[in-house]
Amino acid sequence: MSKEIKTQVVVLGAGPGGYSAAFRAADLGLDVTLVEARDTLGGVCLNVGCIPSKALLHVAKVIDDAKEMASHGVSFGAPEIDLDKIRAWKDKVVGQLTKGLDGMAKMRKVKVVNGYGKFTGANTLQAGDTTITFEHAIIAAGSEPVALPFIPKDDRVIDSTGALELKDIPGEMLVLGGGIIGLEMGTVYRALGSKVSVVEFADQLVPAADADIVKAYTKFNSKNFNIMLSTKVVGVEAKKDGLYVTFEGKNAPEKAVRYDKILVAVGRKPNGNLMDAAKAGVNVDERGFINVDKQLRTNVKHIHAIGDVVGQPMLAHKAVHEGHVAAEVIAGMKHYFDPRGIPSVAYTDPEMAWVGVTEKEAKEQGLKYEAATFPWAASGRAIASARTEGFTKLIFDKETHRIIGGAIVGINAGEMLGEIGLAIEMGADAEDIALTIHAHPTLNESIGLAAEIYEGSITDLP
């Protein structure tokens, strides 16, 4: 039987952007309907992204740490891998969080409609057999993995969602694309026993990050992965005994190489073209992105858009903050989205994390800046953890000495980054950071010490 709903705010898509917008709008007293095509709330991030990947990376870390302990006098023996149990544990983590969202929606009386929503007019939407009439809409439709047309359709060619299913542990695996998602999943499969090769078209892995950060990561991982930079895949032939891949470029193998599985991780494309946005008068560009202003408004005043569908960086926390702003603007608050820095973290081993302006961006923008770096070879905590490959870098405005960016490579870099983000948002200068007493011995000390180096009060580093 068809249903009709009249609502003040309809939110299309229940990922981090959508559920955050819906919950904030409901908390501000608005009547909200949340439309989601999946059976569970949470979008890509909770179901097939951030959360399951981190559950598997936790497994990988314990395996690696246990192996490493042998050189410090404790041997655990070879790990016994039970894929069914690992998968069940990952699914339990996901289930706990998505169910938590159900409860949060109920508590706020947010109506959840299960179905693929499409606009039928400027104030109407159809999701399955439900017709929704709305005053305001927030499009939070997210993104999906990019597929490469020249690669044959084959069960052994997977994307990030397929990789998270963890069907088996391939002997030889090729990760096509050396960005964050490819490297994170490569880390998981490598720890579980696969021999992993990574091919990247650019001359460094994670092209968005500063070269020095990535260099430290790449050096540490040269024994873990076969890394082919400045190289591209030009053909894949699916044969019975494997996938034969031909390469071109600086580090291309001469002959086709056989792999058991290929993980295609070459980026994500926005879902803007799939919901008949034109019927509501909303402009979507040819790639599927929806253009918005600082209040996350589309070209149609009462329709907002947030998250991956509005552009880079495609990150969950960016979607959440945009969702909050969109809901607050609809509720009549004078807010806008203008962060000084959106943190980026590769949860690899070691982690790579950066926030604010990178050195690369500072150069491109012609900013007058200075950088100070504290090498972890001089950190007591890093030495005690046998992980001295990292460093902490702070980037300052040359005139005001205010911090404008920072990057860390090393274990726990993602957790440490928050302090730098806060310093940037608060307009802290080098002296503020240097005078902040950091606990000893922590890796966080390296942030204070980098500021001290910049101030000139440390000059005797190794």
Ligand code: FAD
């Ligand atoms: P999404 O999470 O993509 O959610 C959109 C939802 O809308 C989907 O559930 C979809 O089914 C639904 N939808 C779309 N169109 C319609 C429609 N017309 N009707 C009804 N429903 C619709 N980001 C991080 O910040 N940290 C990480 O560690 C991280 N790890 C990741 C790991 C992987 C493997 C992947 C793939 C991504 C990762 N990301 C990470 C990125 C992160 O998942 C996204 O940036 C985030 O999910 C974007 O949120 P969103 O709300 O814009 O959209």
